[in-house]
Amino acid sequence: MSRYFLVLSYCGTKFNGWQSQNGQQESRCVQEVLENSFFTLTRVQHDIVGCGRTDTGVHAKRYIAHIDSDIDLTDFRFLIKINTLLPEDVVLHDIFKVKDTAHARFDAVSRSYSYHIHLSKTPFPVLSYHYYYKKPRLEVLNEAAGLLLKYLDFNTFCKTKTDVASTLCHITKANWIQHDEDHLEFQISSDRFLRGMVRLITGMCLDVDRGKLSLEEVRNSLDKKSRLPRHWSVPAIGLFLKDIEYPDSIR
Numbered sequence: 001m002s003r004y005f006l007v008l009s010y011c012g013t014k015f016n017g018w019q020s021q022n023g024q025q026e027s028r029c030v031q032e033v034l035e036n037s038f039f040t041l042t043r044v045q046h047d048i049v050g051c052g053r054t055d056t057g058v059h060a061k062r063y064i065a066h067i068d069s070d071i072d073l074t075d076f077r078f079l080i081k082i083n084t085l086l087p088e089d090v091v092l093h094d095i096f097k098v099k100d101t102a103h104a105r106f107d108a109v110s111r112s113y114s115y116h117i118h119l120s121k122t123p124f125p126v127l128s129y130h131y132y133y134k135k136p137r138l139e140v141l142n143e144a145a146g147l148l149l150k151y152l153d154f155n156t157f158c159k160t161k162t163d164v165a166s167t168l169c170h171i172t173k174a175n176w177i178q179h180d181e182d183h184l185e186f187q188i189s190s191d192r193f194l195r196g197m198v199r200l201i202t203g204m205c206l207d208v209d210r211g212k213l214s215l216e217e218v219r220n221s222l223d224k225k226s227r228l229p230r231h232w233s234v235p236a237i238g239l240f241l242k243d244i245e246y247p248d249s250i251r
Helices: 029-041 077-085 138-150 197-208 215-224
Strands: 002-010 046-051 057-069 092-099 110-118 171-180 183-190 239-245
Touching: 002 029, 029 046, 029 057, 029 077, 046 183, 057 092, 077 092, 138 171, 138 183, 138 197, 138 215, 183 197, 197 215, 197 239
Parallel strands: 057 239
Antiparallel strands: 002 057, 002 092, 046 057, 110 183, 110 239, 171 183
16 A cells, blocks of 8 residues: 555636535535546545645645555556546646655645736636726735734634634745736745635735725734734635645655
8 A cells, every 4th residue: 555645736616625525415526526536447445635625616726635545546547547537627637656654734834825816807717806996006915915924823814613723824925916917916825824814815905905904904903813803705716726835755
C-alpha cells in the first residue's frame, strides 16, 4: 500500500464544495465524484482525503488530495483513463508518490486564494463576480488589504457558528492587482484560513472603497477581535483556491 498525492482542478459552480455530505442525495461534491470515478476504474473503494474544504460554488486551480492504494497510480495510462471518467468540471493533472505519513491537509505550509472581479456586464459566462458599483480605486483596496499583514488573529473575518480551536493565521501576502480595465484580482496567502475568511476580507476591501467602512473601523475590529460594524461575504463565483505548498520532505 502506497500513498499518493493527487493534483486536480475543478469548477465549483455545480458542486456543493469538496467534502461529501454524508449521504445527502442532492449534494454533488468533488470528493464523491472523484471516489466514484476511482471505483469505476479500479473496482476498489478508495478513500480520498483533501487538503481542505471549499464552500459551495468555490473553484480550485490547484487542489491537493491524498489516497492510499495497492495499484500503481503513477502509470500515465491510469491518468488518461481516470480523466475520461471524470466529468468536464473536474480534471486530474498529476499523481505522484509521497511518504506514507504525508498528509494533504496537515502538511500544507501555505495556501493561496484569488478572487476575480469584472467591472462590466458580459453575455459570456465567466468565473468572476460582476461588481455593479463604481470602479474601485486600486490604491484604496491595497491600503485596506495591507492592514491584514499587521495582525495574527482574524476572528473578525471568521463566519459565526464555526468550530475552530484557533483564529490565528499568518498572512504573508494580501494585495489587489488590475489585469485590464474590466478585471481586478485579489490575491492572498496564509498558512491557514478560517471558514469564509477570504470572501469576508474581499467584501471588507470593497466596502472601504465604497465608503461603507472606514480603515479605522477595520483596525478597531481587528484590535478587539470583534465583528465589523458592516460585513459582506462576496459571492462564491469569483473565488479560487489557487495553490497549496508543501515541504520537500513529503516526497
